[in-house]
Amino acid sequence: xxxxxxxxxxxxxxxxxxxxxxxxxxxxxxxxxxxxxxxxxxxxxxxxxxxxxxxxxxxxxxxxxxxxxxxxxxxxxxxxxxxxxxxxxxxxxxxxxxxxxxxxxxxx
Amino acid sequence: xxxxxxxxxxxxxxxxxxxxxxxxxxxxxxxxxxxxxxxxxxxxxxxxxxxxxxxxxxxxxxxxxxxxxxxxxxxxxxxxxxxxxxxxxxxxxxxxxxxxxxxxxxxxxxxxxxxxx
Numbered sequence: 001x002x003x004x005x006x007x008x009x010x011x012x013x014x015x016x017x018x019x020x021x022x023x024x025x026x027x028x029x030x031x032x033x034x035x036x037x038x039x040x041x042x043x044x045x046x047x048x049x050x051x052x053x054x055x056x057x058x059x060x061x062x063x064x065x066x067x068x069x070x071x072x073x074x075x076x077x078x079x080x081x082x083x084x085x086x087x088x089x090x091x092x093x094x095x096x097x098x099x100x101x102x103x104x105x106x107x108x
Numbered sequence: 109x110x111x112x113x114x115x116x117x118x119x120x121x122x123x124x125x126x127x128x129x130x131x132x133x134x135x136x137x138x139x140x141x142x143x144x145x146x147x148x149x150x151x152x153x154x155x156x157x158x159x160x161x162x163x164x165x166x167x168x169x170x171x172x173x174x175x176x177x178x179x180x181x182x183x184x185x186x187x188x189x190x191x192x193x194x195x196x197x198x199x200x201x202x203x204x205x206x207x208x209x210x211x212x213x214x215x216x217x218x219x220x221x222x223x224x225x
Contacts, residue, residue: 033211035153042203042218043145043153048211086153088212095167097143097155097212 004032004087004100011106012077020072020103022087032070032087034063037102043086047072074105082107110134110214112204117219124194128219130187130204135214138162138182141207144189146200147218154200157189158207172198194223 004024012018022032031050035043045054047063060075070089074081087100116128130142144156157178158167166178177190187204201218208214 031210035212037153042215043212044215045211045213048209048213054213084152088153088155095158095165096169097145097158099145099153099155102152 004089004098006085006087006100006103008101009104009106011108012074013108014079015076017073017075018077018105020074020085020105022070022072022100023068024089024098024100025068026089026092026098027065027068027070029092030089031065032063032089034070034072035086035088036081037084037086038082046085077105077107079107081105110206112206112214112216114202114204114216114219117202117221119222119224120194121225122195122223124223125190125192126194126221128189128191128202128204128221130189130216132185132187132204132206135206137180137185142178142180142187143205143207143212144178144187144202145205145212145215146198146202148197148200151200156202159187191221194221196223199223 034047036046037043046057051063062073064071084102086102111133113131120126143158159178175193179188201220203218204216205212206214
């Protein structure tokens with residue numbers, strides 16, 4: 001089965017730009033989706049497909065992909081962006097879904 | 109407004125059974141694949157199961173195959189997860205989620221399942 005690898009923790013200064021990455025073989029075939037989860041809350045979809053934001057997601061959040069690596073970029077990070085971020089995709093060998101281990105983003 | 113509300117969680121002994129329900133509203137339930145995703149305490153997200161629109165296709169993570177069964181009742185706008193032979197490692201918050209175009213676009217708040225003696 002496929003695996004998606006994320007850095008456990010990343011920090012960014014308020015107002016600066018941060019990139020969170022996700023690596024996995026399935027990303028050569030499928031786009032990554034990205035979810036934001038704050039403590040005690042359900043995950044929220046923030047990026048899906050090539051680089052599409054659902055309604056209500058600020059445009060400072062964007063996605064990109066190259067080879068086996070997908071990236072979530074937050075340009076001008078705000079305090080409210082502090083959260084856990086998970087990537088997800090489909091397993092390239094079956095219909096299963098896979099998640100990365102998550103990245104804890106701290107805004108300093 | 110899309111809403112997904114889980115129920116049925118609780119404390120169960122190892123080897124026991126539990127059935128989770130997810131009531132959907134605000135969208136045409138019968139038109140969407142649905143998923144269950146769980147999160148163990150302090151851990152990351154883990155996909156558990158998918159079911160297609162009419163219930164004819166189901167997929168499971170290997171660790172629950174043969175023990176968990178996903179089903180749906182489109183007349184009741186409801187999704188279910190029957191969990192048998194529960195183990196301590198199944199302890200988690202279980203979220204139902206709508207499988208929209210390419211991604212899990214709406215999630216419920218989750219139901220806590222604790223497997224302990």
